[in-house]
Amino acid sequence: MxxxxxxxxxxxxxxxxxxxxxxxxxxxxxxxxxxxxxxxxxxxxxxxxxxxxxxxxxxNVAARSLAGARQDRIALLYANPSAAYLSELLKGCLEQAGAKGLQLILEHFDPNEALPLLAARLVSQRINAVLVPPPLCDLEPLLEVIRQARLPMVQIATGNPSRLAHAVTIDDEAAAFALVRYLLEIGHRRIGFIEGDSNQTVSALRRKGYERALAAADILPDQSLVVEGDFTYRSGLAASENLLALGERPTAIFASNDDMAAATVAVAHKHGLSVPEDLSVCGFDDTAMATTIWPRLTTVRQPVAEMARIAIEILVQATEGGRSSGDRGGEHVQLAFEIVKRDSVAPR
Amino acid sequence: MxxxxxxxxxxxxxxxxxxxxxxxxxxxxxxxxxxxxxxxxxxxxxxxxxxxxxxxxxxNVAARSLAGARQDRIALLYANPSAAYLSELLKGCLEQAGAKGLQLILEHFDPNEALPLLAARLVSQRINAVLVPPPLCDLEPLLEVIRQARLPMVQIATGNPSRLAHAVTIDDEAAAFALVRYLLEIGHRRIGFIEGDSNQTVSALRRKGYERALAAADILPDQSLVVEGDFTYRSGLAASENLLALGERPTAIFASNDDMAAATVAVAHKHGLSVPEDLSVCGFDDTAMATTIWPRLTTVRQPVAEMARIAIEILVQATEGGRSSGDRGGEHVQLAFEIVKRDSVAPR
DNA sequence: GTCGCCATTGTGAGCGCTACCATGCGCGGG
DNA sequence: CCCGCGCATGGTAGCGCTCACAATGGCGAC
The missing domain is CATH 1.10.260.40 (lambda repressor-like DNA-binding domains)
Structure with a gap:
């Protein structure tokens, strides 16, 4: 029968x-x-x-990944659960992970935590590739530990790609350069700069872009126009207070991220200045904050979701090819940024 | 051999x-x-x-779903990619999904989109359960379409649980009540209220809680102290301008979410008022915004990640038991909220 | 002509899991 | 005393795909 x-x-x-x-x-x-x-x-x-x-x-994704034995469990390491870019990062990751039929594991890592513990967690969870966004991506010891566990990884949006990892970035310096050049083009000459956290490698790049743009326009650098920040709103508050307390106040302020730019807008308003009529403000990253506040921020768009997608792509290749072994790292993809012009900047 | x-x-x-x-x-x-x-x-x-x-x-997820088992693919429907709670929602979902070995699919839905299209997408993707956070969770026609596709679903943080779905919420009215009572306890008598988007069911509940708290303290309702908003920062700007333009200005303002509360802080500063010395401000939700800005907001914490976890739990039960059939919906879990006291509120 | 080589296509097995029986066992009713 | 029932467990056969390897065939070199 x-x-x-x-x-x-x-x-x-x-x-x-x-x-x-x-x-x-x-x-x-x-x-x-x-x-x-x-x-x-x-x-x-x-x-x-x-x-x-x-x-x-x-x-059928399931069948494919079953047969291909590439049961990829990729971990997304994060330090700050409320980091602004996390949401979009997750979106990009999930999209790609879904399409490729692989599993995304969210893994929290406190920078104060002992590294070996992290390694143990990764192993016991059978993670076989790791995504490392800022600020973790700039912690060389962290990268080293992951490397020792022979897991391929991708740094996302770092300013200093490591030899141990792959990296997906934008050209932070060029982006800052382009943004400042735009400010110059519309007539600004005194442009304040709020620097980012000195522990993150992108901070120096963004500053370099700012300085290079000024130099290219034959404007003498003025140290009083450059103040320190650490990417937090609060630091932006203090920094912009300093900038606006200057005798000859800047007509535009470029903050190294959107949170600090938002703080700058707040401080400007407190001083009775309208944005953008009296002061132009711009940020960096194009996080939710940029479009939440009013006026909406002119900023540099970092294609975070796209970066996530590519990062996962790289990881898939790495695990496929080297079968969890000889992945030497070193692939570096640089994506295009975009200057997003909104309401916080006006010609001088 | x-x-x-x-x-x-x-x-x-x-x-x-x-x-x-x-x-x-x-x-x-x-x-x-x-x-x-x-x-x-x-x-x-x-x-x-x-x-x-x-x-x-x-x-092994792949093997499991291949074997024809309950290949759980649960979709998270979202309307606004940059909604503040999305990040935490995702975190909760991923955590639980990882633990249960099921796949999370992010599905964007534009409220203007034709419903049948959505249904088709869900079917063709072999989705078999749906998570519906705000504002989508208050669209009855949407719920109906999903119901017709015989997919179990959970409304997250709705003010009006539907018979067609399960729901995970907090008691928005009680939360607003508790927050306002707290303001009253520390001496505030004129408390302004900024209402949320009238299309979302939680808005009315939060207002009711506010009104009930005032009534309980024998304070006569003053309609000029209640202004409309729609949950956006921009609407919060206009609303708080109105409130602060009042002859006898409020000593505290309770905004129906954190974005509008942040806007209120900005407007207060613009008017030369310090927060919290001259004006207390509080929000609702405890999103990233609450701790990003300075002063950090006193607000109502909604345990979004936990809600996501429970929602998925419910969905798993639903698909297990009724094998994609007789899940009638109707389970409703209400979680505890928490009043988070930070720096934006001071005693009168 | 015969060999060998490469490019192209086919074969069989098995990835890890679960649906669908079959089996064995204890137990109460006829 | 045996039948049949219900419960706990095991065996087998795939789910759809891709791996390693085998087979085929065409073509140039000797």
Missing amino acids: VEKRASRRSGAAPTVADVARAAGVSPMTVSRVVNGEPNVLDKTRARVRAAVDDLGYRP | VEKRASRRSGAAPTVADVARAAGVSPMTVSRVVNGEPNVLDKTRARVRAAVDDLGYRP
Whole structure:
């Protein structure tokens, strides 16, 4: 009795076998075509493609990752649960992870925590690749520990790509340069700068961009226009107070991130200055803060979701190729930034 | 030649078979225990549990969903990508999803989009349960469409639990009541209120709590102290301008969310008032904004991550029990809120 | 002509898990 | 005393895909 009982397959969902039959080839060939492998005749490839389109075949992620044995569990290390970019980062990660059928694990790491503990957690959770956003991505010892656990990793938005890791960044210096050049173009000459946390490598880059833009416009650097901050709103408050207390006050202030820019707007208002009429303000990152407050901030958009997506892509490659071994790191992708012009900047 | 070539399995990752061997039972029994099915002796169950813990076994999501099991793909519907609570919501979801070995799909839904399209997307993605946070959770037609697709769902933080869905909330009215009572206790008598978006059901509840607290303190309601807002920072700007323009100005302002409270702080500063010395301000939700700005906001903490966790728990139960069928909805869990006292409120 | 080589395609097994039986066992009713 | 029932557990067969390897075929070199 070859009575084939209704198989467990739900209803529709064509499989490789269906496509193979339709195209008159073997399942393996279908697999090859779908995965874009070489060494398939163009004619065959076309036939399979046609069958795929015809049947509306979509590969089953679960089956694929089961068979491919690349059960990727990638960890997203974070220090500050309320970091502004986290939400978008997560969005990008989830999107890509969903598409690739891999699992995303959120892993909190307190910079004061002992490194070996982290390593142990990663191992016991069978993590096999790690995503390291700021500010963690600038902690060399952290990277080293992960490296020792032989896990490939990607630094996201670091200013100083390590040899131990891959990296996805924007060109922070060029972005700052472009933003300041824009301010110069619309007539500003005295431009204040609020620096970021000195522990994060991007801070120095953004400052360098600012300085280079001024130099390019033949404006002499004025140290009183550059004040320290640490990326927090509160530090932005103090910094902009200093800047606005200056005898000859700046007509524009460029803060190294959106939180500090928001603080600058608040301080300006407190001093009876309107933004942007009396003072132009701009930030960096284009986080939610930039569009939450009013006036909405002119800022540099960092494509965080896109960065996450690419980071995961890199990780997949790394685990695939080197089978958890010889991944040496070092791939570095630099994405395009964008100057987003909104309401907090006006021509001088 | 039974020469068994090195299997494709990577290195570690214990499987059901490993656990079964360790516990001296069959893989099937392990599966049963792991999935919490009945009809397993307590003694056996304990033995398996021990083996699981011992080996650090974690089910392989891919294999599970391949095997035709309840391939749990739960969708998180969101409207606004930069909503403040999204980040924490995601955190809670991911944590729980990771633990339960189910897949979280982020699904964007524009309230202007045609409902049938959404339904189609959910089906084609093989979603089998849905999480609906604000503001979507108050769109009855949306809930109806999901219901028709026979998908169980949970409304998160709605003010008006639907019969069609489960719900996880806090008691918004009681929270507002408690916060206002606190303001009254420390001497405030003229307390302004900025209402939330009238399309969201929590708005009315929060207002009711405010009014009830005043009534309980025998304070006559003053309509000029209640102004409309819509949960945006910008609306908070206008609303608090109104409030501070009043002849007899309030000594405290309670905004229905943190963004509007932040706007209120900004406006107060612009008017030369210090917070909290001249004006106390408080918000609602305890989003990142509350601790980003300075002074940090006194607010009502909504345990968003915890809510997400419980919501997923409910969904798992629903899909398990009713096997995508008779889940009638209606479970409603109400969590405790917390008044978080920070720096934006002072005694009168 | 024969060999060997590469490019192309096919074969069989198995990834880890669970659905669907089958089995064994104790027990109460006929 | 045996039947049948219900509970606890085991065995087997896939889920859809891709791996390693085998087979095929065309073509140039000797």
